[in-house]
Amino acid sequence: MEPIRVVQMGLGAVGCGIAQTAIGRSKLQIVGAVDVDPAKIGSDLGEILGNNRPIGIPVAASLRDVLDSQPVDVVLQATGSHIPDVAGQLMDIAAAGCHVVSTCEELAYPWLRYPALAREIDAKARDCGVTILGTGVNPGFIMDTLVLVATAVCSDVRRIKSTRVVAARERRLALQQKIGSGMEEAEFRQLAAQGAIGHVGLRESFHLIAAGLGWKIAEPQETIAPVCATERITTGDFDIAPGQVAGIYQTLQGASHGRELVLELTMSMAAAESKDSILIKANPPIHLEVVGGTHGDQATWSILANMAPRVVEATPGLLTMLDVGLPRALG
């Protein structure tokens, strides 16, 4: 089988991780990289990735520039979390006849927040015969796809609780900052009230599960609260005093017709260990744990690369993880 020709679009921390992961896979051939940063354009991708040798792929300013010299099967997009920010790019990529696997969190279940825009992207993808998929570790896998798959051996599912605990000390500075590390509690609460802090994607996971099970749940209830340090937490980047914010505790809960779905996400510098767990009240009940958790960065890089064959094989359109076959490693 010929390798799938992929282009990495977006060379921030996540995009670089995806590109590095794709380079190592024999079933993929990375044929280009695109970024908007003038400082990166023209540089060799290997150099941008901090590898010790060039790989002969200069960073291009646009996908069009890559397509001038060779065909491309799949674009791995890591350029934004919000659909309106990436919609124009998606339309252009579809018009160029390339499939897309995207890290855009809102794209994991695009039909809720942006139904009109989602229909527009879907129509374009169908017209152009390409598949567009949003995925990642969360949303995209650990709090939604894996939860759904765990229900495959269940009947009469009455309650699902998915809990993710991320020990933020193991993660990148960007994540540590995103969760409010070192803030005063009042500041955190003010930002939360404004919707200016919090994980993007919990709502998408919720609706992906509900759609997968055919549950009609009205708008779920969301809570966002700070996790405050109970003792001093000192790292290279932070010195968090007791009482200051060490992380975030975010939940979504909804119920309908005697069925309940609860998602609970903790990302905290105070958490000693990462862990993912899924509790399903059903016949039979299922209690699944990912011991030590699922490392967010590496997992996202991997699933982006792993889904490339799935979008090539899927039917055209703007799809979700429900519609692209059995997710699995490239092997």
Add this chain to the structure above:
Amino acid sequence: MEPIRVVQMGLGAVGCGIAQTAIGRSKLQIVGAVDVDPAKIGSDLGEILGNNRPIGIPVAASLRDVLDSQPVDVVLQATGSHIPDVAGQLMDIAAAGCHVVSTCEELAYPWLRYPALAREIDAKARDCGVTILGTGVNPGFIMDTLVLVATAVCSDVRRIKSTRVVAARERRLALQQKIGSGMEEAEFRQLAAQGAIGHVGLRESFHLIAAGLGWKIAEPQETIAPVCATERITTGDFDIAPGQVAGIYQTLQGASHGRELVLELTMSMAAAESKDSILIKANPPIHLEVVGGTHGDQATWSILANMAPRVVEATPGLLTMLDVGLPRALG
């Protein structure tokens, strides 16, 4: 959406469990039941299931008898573990234009033991525009499909170990007998040497994983050994003395090109607790556990019913869990 019209074929213990599970689901409508036992034919299905009232479905002697009075979308087949034993039925069901979800263990990955017969069934299914799928809890889910899905966030998978421990005391008498409970060790070893004892399906799980990851592994090495009781085990049906057989320990192991796949199944009256676990050496590593295990009977009944919409939506042919979309509960 109209409910999917299903027929239960085979009313042994497993078939009855599937039928009972299907009856409880609003997305399915059980429209018929078929068995070869003259004592069951003509009886009401509700009565066969031990329900306290008839449900107006007389057990038929053949699918043809059911089809005389109404259309059928999917046949849930629970009539045998070996492909040669069920192949004739599958050809007939396909000819009648019905999709199939089957408990036949060897059908979970039919391409290895019976490639010619599998091609014949596949051709018939394609000709007739129907989908045929073998699944169940094991093979079909816990030691293969779930393992594959767990790799979706992994790159550079180097080793996979899937371990299933079944505390046989929690299970049906048929399973307790199947694993040799109460036998003398020598008798067990003799039967094992003849291939007359052991779980059917471990090999199918192995090759399903290998196929899903595109791993070319030559014939794996199999071991089957008795688990001998270290203390007296007394249940309503068994009185197992120390040294006598309390269960089975069966493994399959294969490696190729630096990748290793190990499946390890223990089913034992001596096991205190059921547990499933999946260990993946990769980037990131994944350690998944199903705490308390996955109850085999209920899980098989459920996944058979749950896969009905998946075979309706899939492309025609003899497919595996790799090809029928994201497995999940009916909701």
